[in-house]
Amino acid sequence: MIAMPRLSLDLPAIEVTDLRKRYKTVEALAGLTMTVGRGEVFGFLGPNGAGKTTTVKLLLGLARPTGGSGKVLDAPLGDLATRRRIGYLPELFRYQPWLKAREVLTLHADLMGLPRAQRGRALDDVLELVGLSDRASDLVGRFSKGMQQRLGLGVALLGDPALVILDEPTSALDPLGRIDVRTIIRTAAARGAAVFLNSHLLSEVEQVCDRVGIIDHGRVVASGSLDDVLGQSETQVRVTGLKDSDLAAIEPFGPPTLEGDRLSVRPMDAARTHELVALLVRMGAEVHDVRSGRGSLEQRFLELVARDRPPEGTPSAARLR
Amino acid sequence: MITIARLTIGEAARKKILWVLIILALVAVALTAWGVSLLVGQARDSGVDELSLKLGVSQVLIFIAFQFGFVLAMTAAFLGAPAIANDLESGVAQAMLARPLRRSSYLLGRWLGLSLVVVGYTAAAAFLAIAAVSFVSGYLPPNPIIPVVYLAGQALILLTLTVVLSVRLPPIAGGAIAVVAWGMAWLAGVLGHVGLALGTNGLVGVSDLGRVLLPTDTMWQGVIFGLEPSIVISTIGDQQIAQGNPFFAIEGPSPIFVAWAIAWVVLALALAIVLLHRREL
Numbered sequence: 368m369i370a371m372p373r374l375s376l377d378l379p380a381i382e383v384t385d386l387r388k389r390y391k392t393v394e395a396l397a398g399l400t401m402t403v404g405r406g407e408v409f410g411f412l413g414p415n416g417a418g419k420t421t422t423v424k425l426l427l428g429l430a431r432p433t434g435g436s437g438k439v440l441d442a443p444l445g446d447l448a449t450r451r452r453i454g455y456l457p458e459l460f461r462y463q464p465w466l467k468a469r470e471v472l473t474l475h476a477d478l479m480g481l482p483r484a485q486r487g488r489a490l491d492d493v494l495e496l497v498g499l500s501d502r503a504s505d506l507v508g509r510f511s512k513g514m515q516q517r518l519g520l521g522v523a524l525l526g527d528p529a530l531v532i533l534d535e536p537t538s539a540l541d542p543l544g545r546i547d548v549r550t551i552i553r554t555a556a557a558r559g560a561a562v563f564l565n566s567h568l569l570s571e572v573e574q575v576c577d578r579v580g581i582i583d584h585g586r587v588v589a590s591g592s593l594d595d596v597l598g599q600s601e602t603q604v605r606v607t608g609l610k611d612s613d614l615a616a617i618e619p620f621g622p623p624t625l626e627g628d629r630l631s632v633r634p635m636d637a638a639r640t641h642e643l644v645a646l647l648v649r650m651g652a653e654v655h656d657v658r659s660g661r662g663s664l665e666q667r668f669l670e671l672v673a674r675d676r677p678p679e680g681t682p683s684a685a686r687l688r
Numbered sequence: 689m690i691t692i693a694r695l696t697i698g699e700a701a702r703k704k705i706l707w708v709l710i711i712l713a714l715v716a717v718a719l720t721a722w723g724v725s726l727l728v729g730q731a732r733d734s735g736v737d738e739l740s741l742k743l744g745v746s747q748v749l750i751f752i753a754f755q756f757g758f759v760l761a762m763t764a765a766f767l768g769a770p771a772i773a774n775d776l777e778s779g780v781a782q783a784m785l786a787r788p789l790r791r792s793s794y795l796l797g798r799w800l801g802l803s804l805v806v807v808g809y810t811a812a813a814a815f816l817a818i819a820a821v822s823f824v825s826g827y828l829p830p831n832p833i834i835p836v837v838y839l840a841g842q843a844l845i846l847l848t849l850t851v852v853l854s855v856r857l858p859p860i861a862g863g864a865i866a867v868v869a870w871g872m873a874w875l876a877g878v879l880g881h882v883g884l885a886l887g888t889n890g891l892v893g894v895s896d897l898g899r900v901l902l903p904t905d906t907m908w909q910g911v912i913f914g915l916e917p918s919i920v921i922s923t924i925g926d927q928q929i930a931q932g933n934p935f936f937a938i939e940g941p942s943p944i945f946v947a948w949a950i951a952w953v954v955l956a957l958a959l960a961i962v963l964l965h966r967r968e969l
Binding site (some may be wrong): 390422427428429430431447448450451453455457459460461463464465466474475477478479480519522 | 691695699702703778779780782783784785786788789790816837968969
């Protein structure tokens with residue numbers, strides 16, 4: 368019987384320090400340092416070419432680092448025995464099209480050394496989890512992309528791995544499928560597994576992740592809990608009739624900035640928004656619009672990774688302004 | 689390794705490759721038997737003696753073996769060239785290699801599975817052809833196992849070459865290189881025969897070099913020698929015209945070259961493993 372180690376919450380699931388990867392002239396990773404705890408859902412974000420997939424490959428031992436060090440489940444990167452406890456859904460999920468869905472899972476059960484006694488139940492459970500129970504005997508080659516991705520998710524979750532690495536797990540799924548995936552991720556985390564979620568879908572990450580790391584040019588540019596990364600609450604007011612000299616009176620609410628008719632106070636307690644509006648009215652200003660709250664992950668992401676990036680005229684450049 | 693070998697054989701069966709090979713082999717054997725029976729019938733009607741008949745049938749068998757060797761070369765190329773390349777390009781390999789599966793086990797498993805398919809096909813088709821020819825002509829090679837083993841060896845060498853190429857090259861490139869290399873190795877062997885007949889050491893050297901680089905011609909010599917009747921070898925073997933005939937061998941391949949052929953396969957697989965280890969997935 369295979370020894371499934373207890374999912375200790377003391378040691379991190381992933382810990383890399385100054386991890387580097389160079390492909391000839393391209394530096395894909397330029398000193399990546401991050402930690403992912405057990406039982407944690409970690410969102411890994413970054414623009415195309417930032418080094419996300421390279422990081423995943425290094426964690427799995429599919430590529431070798433050119434510098435730095437790291438541990439996955441307390442074993443060196445690429446450790447063969449540790450891969451038994453890692454589930455992986457690749458970005459380009461492709462499985463043998465001439466196999467049936469259940470046969471693909473059986474193959475991976477063989478490769479990971481899942482005991483035969485546990486196999487039947489494990490396969491049934493995972494097929495049900497990803498909603499493929501009634502398609503288990505169908506050839507993978509006849510599956511839609513969404514169904515193949517569901518199968519890949521099943522492969523990744525087979526045998527209750529201690530670490531699940533999902534590279535864009537909902538890229539081929541419809542909205543219902545995406546909700547299913549969020550539930551599946553939460554279930555895996557509740558069991559104690561760490562989930563490393565590589566995704567472009569920021570709203571998805573925002574909904575499901577405990578912590579996020581944002582990578583750009585091969586480096587982590589921000590990481591922490593969503594609160595840490597998104598920062599404190601901000602109040603924005605579209606206002607006319609306000610002068611620079613009035614700003615001093617607003618400072619008790621937080622540091623104000625005035626650009627044209629846009630007044631921003633950041634950080635500011637959202638609960639005091641009505642007080643700020645009342646003050647502005649007393650000062651003789653005209654208030655046209657008030658928005659209060661935390662910025663979205665998308666806004667923060669764009670702030671962090673696109674500062675020096677999108678060429679003028681592109682839609683993302685317009686959103687930054 | 690066994691899991692991957694089993695998967696590979698299953699793939700060949702599921703993709704209908706095995707069935708196509710079996711049907712083609714049956715058709716080829718039926719046509720061969722029919723053709724040889726016509727030839728033998730006409731020769732006997734014309735009063736050809738038994739020694740000449742044996743020589744004639746053995747030469748027909750060697751021609752068939754040559755044609756079958758070409759079919760095997762193509763089969764090995766078609767099976768081996770995409771074996772690793774397609775898996776890597778499609779991402780199928782990455783999903784498997786993220787498991788506790790060594791790259792060497794994956795590669796050797798693919799090679800072993802394909803080898804069993806190729807050797808099984810070779811043995812079944814060749815024994816069937818020899819049996820059919822024996823049935824219609826009465827001629828059976830001295831030891832039918834020997835030519836079949838060498839024929840399978842030739843296919844295995846080419847399969848190994850394509851598997852090595854498959855680690856780094858796209859399937860079409862790998863397959864084309866393997867078939868061309870097989871043809872050139874055979875041509876080098878022909879030049880060696882001519883060199884022997886003319887006493888030209890340079891040409892013999894070219895032949896030996898060819899057998900070192902790709903030992904398929906060593907195996908081909910074994911096939912020819914194994915299909916010839918022993919009485920024919922002892923009767924005309926030392927004649928210069930026999931030495932110059934690329935479809936005639938006065939002796940089997942030297943043990944040194946046979947040993948090198950085995951070592952070549954082992955070294956080629958080792959090279960393929962190193963190349964796969966170095967490849968970024």
